[in-house]
Amino acid sequence: MDSIEGILLTHLRRIHHPKGDILHGLKKSESSFVGFGEAYFSNVLPNDIKAWKLHNEMTLNLIVPTGIVKFVMIDKRKNSNTYGNSFEVTLSQDNYKRLTIPPGIWFGFMGIGNDLNLILSITDMEHNPDEVDRKDVNEFDYSW
Numbered sequence: 001m002d003s004i005e006g007i008l009l010t011h012l013r014r015i016h017h018p019k020g021d022i023l024h025g026l027k028k029s030e031s032s033f034v035g036f037g038e039a040y041f042s043n044v045l046p047n048d049i050k051a052w053k054l055h056n057e058m059t060l061n062l063i064v065p066t067g068i069v070k071f072v073m074i075d076k077r078k079n080s081n082t083y084g085n086s087f088e089v090t091l092s093q094d095n096y097k098r099l100t101i102p103p104g105i106w107f108g109f110m111g112i113g114n115d116l117n118l119i120l121s122i123t124d125m126e127h128n129p130d131e132v133d134r135k136d137v138n139e140f141d142y143s144w
Helices: none
Strands: 008-011 038-043 049-055 060-066 068-075 086-092 097-101 105-111 118-123 132-134
Touching (some): 060 068, 086 097
Antiparallel strands (some): 049 105, 049 132, 060 118, 068 105
16 A cells, blocks of 8 residues: 555554543644544444545544544545555554545545444534545445
8 A cells, every 4th residue: 555645644642541541632733633623423333334435625534442443545636646546544442543634535444343433533624515525335446
């Protein structure tokens, strides 16, 4: 897998506490923060795939506080230096990072964990169904 221009992986602090850990998410002082629109949770069942989606305007910050989720991104932006590249990353509490996806990147994800696979999405704008494009899971040549 190659890198994709604009994709960021940010290591997040996980503070261990005997009564329950503290999992950091996003601070407005971080360079990857571009604004706040909404925060929401979604889940994906074990071995299920949710793909493909592209946001034309929205920047996504994705965190997996519970479970294991594999994310795949494909750069189809004609003016990008990384046009045609794909990138994948698996996030979990063992690989606790924030994935930032800028507008214009196709992405999908798959539940890898056997239980609840939970994703926290922090976006820079409120959901607008008119700015989202979708394709069938088989649209791109990728073997999940």
